[in-house]
Amino acid sequence: MEENDDPKETFIEAPRRAHLYLAPSSHGDGWGVFSLKHISKGDIVELAPLLLRFPEENSEVLKATILNNYHYEYWAWNGVSSECQFALSFGYMLYFNHSAQPNIKYQQFGKEPDVDNPSRAVGLGYYALCDISPHVELLCDYGGPEWFQDRGMTLVGEQANLQSCGGTSASWDQAAILKRNSSDVILSSKLCSGHNDNTISKLVESHVDGGFEIPPYNLESLRSRLFSSETQPSSLGFGSVICTENTEEGETLEAVPILVLLKSAVKGSLLETITVEWKDLDFTKDLCPNDIVRVVLSEEVDEDRSTARVRSVTKDVDIHETVLLALAGNLSLLRRSLVGYNSRLVVEHDKYNAYGFLMRLEAIGRIRSGEQVVVKLPEMSSSSIDRVVEELALTGQLVIADLISN
Numbered sequence: 206m207e208e209n210d211d212p213k214e215t216f217i218e219a220p221r222r223a224h225l226y227l228a229p230s231s232h233g234d235g236w237g238v239f240s241l242k243h244i245s246k247g248d249i250v251e252l253a254p255l256l257l258r259f260p261e262e263n264s265e266v267l268k269a270t271i272l273n274n275y276h277y278e279y280w281a282w283n284g285v286s287s288e289c290q291f292a293l294s295f296g297y298m299l300y301f302n303h304s305a306q307p308n309i310k311y312q313q314f315g316k317e318p319d320v321d322n323p324s325r326a327v328g329l330g331y332y333a334l335c336d337i338s339p340h341v342e343l344l345c346d347y348g349g350p351e352w353f354q355d356r357g358m359t360l361v362g363e364q365a366n367l368q369s370c371g372g373t374s375a376s377w378d379q380a381a382i383l384k385r386n387s388s389d390v391i392l393s394s395k396l397c398s399g400h401n402d403n404t405i406s407k408l409v410e411s412h413v414d415g416g417f418e419i420p421p422y423n424l425e426s427l428r429s430r431l432f433s434s435e436t437q438p439s440s441l442g443f444g445s446v447i448c449t450e451n452t453e454e455g456e457t458l459e460a461v462p463i464l465v466l467l468k469s470a471v472k473g474s475l476l477e478t479i480t481v482e483w484k485d486l487d488f489t490k491d492l493c494p495n496d497i498v499r500v501v502l503s504e505e506v507d508e509d510r511s512t513a514r515v516r517s518v519t520k521d522v523d524i525h526e527t528v529l530l531a532l533a534g535n536l537s538l539l540r541r542s543l544v545g546y547n548s549r550l551v552v553e554h555d556k557y558n559a560y561g562f563l564m565r566l567e568a569i570g571r572i573r574s575g576e577q578v579v580v581k582l583p584e585m586s587s588s589s590i591d592r593v594v595e596e597l598a599l600t601g602q603l604v605i606a607d608l609i610s611n
């Protein structure tokens with residue numbers, strides 16, 4: 206490789222602790238996940254909790270939105286039979302693209318909840334199947350081409366000259382690297398969601414021992430997690446989002462792509478706890494002339510349920526009918542508060558498609574390294590969350606849970 210071809214030169218200064226970043230993928234026209242640093246075979250590349258157990262009607266809701274392209278499915282015992290349930294992940298794992306020659310694979314930590322053990326919670330950890338060079342896209346196997354066929358999508362990138370474990374030649378995804386430049390690379394620069402090496406080794410140990418049980422969020426703990434003005438982070442687990450370096454007023458703590466959902470789709474579901482409404486946000490530009498935004502939805506294209514396919518469609522809707530969801534990175538795990546906050550969410554970008562919007566977390570005042578990051582949230586959002594958590598407490602549903610109790 207020629208010296209001036211060094212792909213690293215086209216990147217923004219490496220961030221401090223976050224090794225993963227998002228950039229345009231060579232697999233499809235959306236984002237993909239890349240690593241700034243060399244990853245060794247067996248390393249855990251990402252670890253995040255799962256939001257589990259969507260009630261059946263919410264699973265249908267999920268399928269009718271863009272989240273149909275992002276959820277995980279798992280089988281849970283309902284006391285009589287096993288049933289298919291939906292789960293959503295946090296962190297960057299939401300943005301891993303598919304390859305039949307994957308270089309990462311997931312491992313589940315913790316055991317799924319069931320009727321006898323409703324307090325269990327689960328996390329996912331992705332680990333490297335082989336050594337992976339910096340700036341090579343991290344790709345997992347969605348379970349074959351059927352995943353794309355079911356959604357009426359075209360699978361791309363299988364012939365690309367990629368480094369993968371089963372792959373042949375190139376150690377760099379050259380085409381993708383040349384396509385990128387610093388302005389379209391998103392770095393998770395200054396946050397970590399409370400997991401550290403110690404947490405990871407404990408998780409791995411627990412898994413080897415056959416799983417563990419975790420206390421669920423109940424009404425009280427969820428409310429305090431999201432709305433408390435308490436500034437002391439919990440020592441372990443995913444509950445607290447911590448700033449990893451000194452940050453000045455107005456600087457970006459993290460920027461992630463967001464998904465746009467219809468408000469009617471999330472109302473009353475678990476998703477309501479992790480979404481933000483347009484009116485809760487600050488906008489850096491006049492984004493939506495005529496208040497119209499393009500949303501990606503799903504629709505069933507076959508009446509026969511045994512062969513039903515769901516495909517993505519776009520629709521122009523009024524922004525007041527929509528909510529935004531930021532699952533990648535740490536934004537959905539932030540503690541939200543009406544008081545004692547030190548950051549705010551800002552929406553930035555001039556495109557309206559599902560891959561275009563960026564949600565940026567900006568520091569209000571100076572934030573020191575090690576400090577918990579708390580985001581400002583207007584009062585109205587808390588009432589809807591109260592309703593949801595009360596319902597959850599009544600039905601014993603799990604919400605995002607710490608993987609390790611303190």
Ligand SMILES: C[S@@+](CC[C@H](N)C(=O)[O-])C[C@H]1O[C@@H](n2cnc3c(N)ncnc32)[C@H](O)[C@@H]1O
Binds near residue numbers: 302359361363
């Ligand atoms: C879980 S998301 C992955 C992140 C996505 N690229 C994004 O920007 O949001 C799954 C979606 O990524 C795209 N995708 C993933 N792997 C692909 C592949 N090998 N070929 C084409 N599209 C792919 C499809 O649009 C799919 O619905």
